[in-house]
Amino acid sequence: MxxxxxxxxxxxxxxxxxxxxxxxxxxxxxxxxxxxxxxxxxxxxxxxxxxxxxxxxxxxxxxxxxxxxxxxxxxxxxxxxxxxxxxxxxxxxxxxxxxxxxxxxxxxxxxxFIHARTLSACDLRNPDTSALIAAKLREFHGLEMPSCETETVGLWEKLRKWTREALDKCSVNSQDFSLDSLEDEITTLQNKLARENQKLGFCHNDLQYGNIMMDEQRQSITFIDYEYSSHNPVAYDIANHFCEMAADYHTDTPHILDYTKYPGIEERERFIMAYMAIDSPDKKKARQVEIEELLQDIDKYTLASHLLWGLWGIISDHLNGAIDFEYMEYGRQRFQQYWIRKTTLLDS
Incomplete structure (x- = not known):
């Protein structure tokens, strides 16, 4: 990040x-x-x-x-x-x-060095900028990448691997995060969310504003930092991007998340229409079922995003002592959001 x-x-x-x-x-x-x-x-x-x-x-x-x-x-x-x-x-x-x-x-x-401006948290809420990000993300998801563990869905194995790392290497009280039951949670999510007809693509997986650059003159977007990139459901990548709208890493408390800033349904739908290149009411009507299915999948995949970055926070707290960031508290907020939203989203 x-x-x-x-x-x-x-x-x-x-x-x-x-x-x-x-x-x-x-x-x-x-x-x-x-x-x-x-x-x-x-x-x-x-x-x-x-x-x-x-x-x-x-x-x-x-x-x-x-x-x-x-x-x-x-x-x-x-x-x-x-x-x-x-x-x-x-x-x-x-x-x-x-x-x-x-x-x-x-x-x-x-x-x-890219001569472009790194976006800020508020830029993500600008409809024009958001539309450019959505179009660029569609292009990104269509890239053909070399074989380097990118041809199969990486999300579920990564969640399990990071769970093991959190349990094995960290002294945090696992009860605070329910780590002992996390394998079962991951299996439940995988069974509920993974479907054969879901669109897969090469995903950035860390699309927060600091990883997005904009050339103002050309009105073009560039994504940077591909450390966490892998093949995944595109709904997960978009869900992760939406979750990042709750963050502002340039405040005095960069680890604090505000989920009232999670985009509303109109904002989410506008992003999806730009992502799907839908530019007229007729096109929207013709693809309404597809739009609604993707929006529902995105909402549910926010749960996987919360677990993944919650685990990242726990593990990072024991690795990155040189970087001034409250990793553990960040992780705690992501897990808290998972438990708050889990029942509503999975039962919907």
Whole structure:
């Protein structure tokens, strides 16, 4: 998960191999005025990795060289396979879907800097912006990705794996989160939600506002950060996006969620119509049953989203000590929302 707020950083805060690679990269550019003098801006709000904007002055003072440096968080390999992530990242670049990979090393990588604006929480509520996100998500779901555990639904096994990690590695009182009964909950959800006729696709799985960038001039959307991407029901990906509307990671209490901000039925329907490219009343009428089925599936898949990111919060609390975020309380809120909504959604 990633959000963006600027803050200065020093070269000494970077791993030595990152500094060496950045110096080597700058040396390959003839317009950089001083190869070893770079400005480092830490992009605050990242909750899995540490992310920096690296800037060099050039002969043209108005066009500095910029790259994005990503330093991997501690222990995050519990959540995803780094080799798969790099393979996906490279494939996404070839599809023209995200930044280019400029280089990597054992503790991180360097990416092309995208000259676009990272969205804010309120941007997700803008109807025009939301429609652009929906259309981009439809395109994303249709991508053909390389074989790297992306060709089968990854949600249910990931939930079970993270449940085992939470039970095995964390000292949290499992009774607070009902972890001991979570395997049964996951099986119930899978039996209730998984159907043969559901649309599947390559899903981002972490589509919060900090992972969405917008080119204002072109009115185009780019998704970034594919660590959690996998093949899943598209209803789950949209459900996860809707759940993220309850968050604002750029407040003094970024872990606090406000579920009164979960989109209402009209907002959800508008998103789905943009996602399905329905642009007239006649088209809407012809596909009304399909629209309603997808909306119902999305509502139910919010339960899986709550469990997954609740487990993420529990596990992350024991991994990411260097990142200032109340992971455990975040996880507690996601589990609380699951139990509040479970009966209503599954019985509907």
């Amino acid at each position: 990633t959000g963006i707020i600027n803050g200065t950083a020093s070269e000494s805060s970077l791993p030595e191999e990152a500094t060496e690679f950045l110096h080597s990269l700058a040396s390959s550019w003839s317009d950089v005025t001083n190869k070893k003098t770079m400005r480092i801006v830490e992009l605050k709000g990242a909750m899995t990795n540490k992310v920096y904007e690296i800037i060099w002055e050039t002969d043209n003072i108005e066009r500095p060289r910029k790259v994005l440096l990503r330093i991997y968080g501690e222990g995050v390999e519990l959540f995803f396979d780094r080799k798969d992530e790099i393979r996906i990242f490279d494939c996404m670049s070839k599809h023209g879907q995200g930044p280019l990979l400029l280089g990597r090393f054992s503790t991180g990588r360097v990416e092309q």
